[in-house]
Amino acid sequence: MRLPKITSLYGRIFAIFWFTMFLVILAVLALPSFDPRKPRDIPPPHYDRMLEIRDRIEQMFSSSKDLVPVLNNLEGWSHRGPDDHKLRLFITDLDGNVITTDRRPDFSYKALRNFVTSIDNPLSPQQKLYGKTMISGPFPVRLARKDYFLYIGARWSEPPHFLIQLFDHPFRLLLAVMLVSTPLLLWLAWALSQPARRLELAAQRVAKGVFEIDPELEKGTSEFRQAGASFNQMVTAVNLMISRQQRLLSDISHELRSPLTRLRMAQALAKRKLGDSADLTRIDTEAQRLEQMIAKLLELSSVQVDSHLNREAQPLASLCDALLADSQFEAEQVGKTLLSSDVPNRMVNCHPQLLMSALENIVRNAIHYGKEQIKVSLDVNVDTLSIRVEDDGEGVPDDEFDSIFRPFYRVSTARDRHSGGAGLGLAIAENAIRQHNGTIRAARSTLGGLLVEVTLPLLAES
Template identity: 30%
Template structure:
């Protein structure tokens, strides 16, 4: 089984796995909302704790100064009367204040060391919650306790919830609603983009390689969608190329294989040594044709599939063209091959890949040798920022309507299948692939010699990397 058939078989048998725990939009929203809101509340509580701890001393000092006058007035009112009347006096005063008043013995209190020291030193002491004040009544063991606020006497507490707590709850509710709106506005387009990409990936997994991800509403998924579409395009192109190669190669193999089978049958039946030698030469020629077809097909598939990285180098173009022509001059036999670089500046250097560009040049020269009658001319010129190399022949030429089609793989304009001009229709396709990798193009036209002109065009200067 060929690599293409294996790939198609795998894709045909592929079944998308069920999405376990698939998130719906509401679930994604609530999970993200709870995460954000929980983090926000945790940060707010921590910040409140830090701030409260930092300002506690300041708050306690402010409370002491604020309540000192009231406490001293209550103390003076008590000392105007005998100590036996203090309970009745404090009870009468207690009914006039919003916070609770009482007198206790010093030994009944358990305060932090710092507050106990203040209390014994005649200053106001405050409990850990900051809502009860303690004051020692002069040098007696009696302690005046002021607070906490009595719910029965304060109208704000009669509703069952302190005002500051109600304000806090209302504030947090408004923050929660605003945050929910913001999270929804952020999550909804993200979910739509994720769902669109999921549908595209699922279609690709089912073998629908024409599927493409739509334009993403979220900029975060734009590059991912472009990458996915690029991958789908490349897979679609590779599969199409493999199908085309498989069909074309299968078709091209029939002729030499049929001739080999016919020659074998004839060889088995003949007893003439000369005829046997002729059939053997035919079979050897067919084997060479098969070898050439396979080599050309592999070269085309490699350039089409891998898009190999270019290793550009600066090359003096005139000697390089002479070298390419000399390497193939023997195949031209009686043909006249000329190289004309007079239109180029002296010692002009251009950037090209020394490994791949000879493929393009050799294929153009081989094509010209097939169709030229007496003469082939290779010339070069500068057009704008491009270097253009022309290969002209004096053959039959190419009709204008067919000049683009000849660069399609396995396309041959001649209808003959003989070995002189048959070819495989891959040389020009390989030449165009090489030039596209160089950022240029290969195209056909009419030659001044009367036949066909094939032109390789690519930028004079590119980023040069070491090979």
């Protein structure tokens, strides 16, 4: 009969739990029965050897009519057996009284008296351990023309001392059984944790922007199979939603660019016929802004998907040196000063173009709104990079620090639409930093303007 396969998580837990409990109970109940200090039947090889000893004694003293010489000879008599252990021979009458000529009986005689009171069936000889002496008997024997019982004592070196300690202390016995069952329980914990670990790793990949299904999640117990299937369905749905969103934005941009192109052509024709005017210039300016806004919307959409496919380990110097050099040159062209710290010699796992675009947006934003000075500092704390970009411009009200990272958000200071831009630069930067498992925040700079601080995880140093 084939047992059904247990696929339920709870079924496995209960099955292994009860199996372990069964082993513990079985060990606790069964091990004491192996205690040699309890009477038990003599194993056949030893039983045959005892009978040979008894027959040899009867043969040796068959002519003796007095028991005293026999006892004197038995007490000084020894037998070397296969284990090379000296044997002790004892005689009792049929009533169980020990017959001896020794006036100072040792421990063996005391143990014999205890054994005789508990074992009195000559048809079923048994053995019992007393200290290091194993006493076996009774064996019917005829000496000096009378019937007696023969008991044989042998030095016993088994079982080991620690087993006797286990038999004497149930708590130690239980502890030993628990130690034996611990590997089974550890295996159970490992087997149950593997599906959960796979699910955790899959969730971490999704948190990093890697929307990939994992067939391994749909293996294991029924509960984890269902959870894995649901997780894969969720990832598929998210991929489909992002794909549709990107396609929608792409379609909208194409649809908007067509009338926008016609509008600019019409504006150019009107300017040629009617000459330059403030109204036509305003139309051209707004059309250019609308085109820039559409381009920024497409950029914001593109950074939200597929960035995880082009991740690679890059030294910070390859990302920041050129950016800082270009930014410093750009600041000098508008009469401003950009100060930067040294770039740390560390590695970062990133999408190079996406991360460069995000940092460039932040630095150029500071150059644009700063009055005279811009400061860029890079610091490493263990495996985290902190990038601080500060300017001495008008800044942002304290209650709007979190809002400036929202698309199209405008503040009521000098950072408005008249100063240029579509209000998407910081939103694109925030989205890119978040996809790299980093954080971005705004605060008031010590220079008087805006501080934008970016934190990014670095690769561990080997």
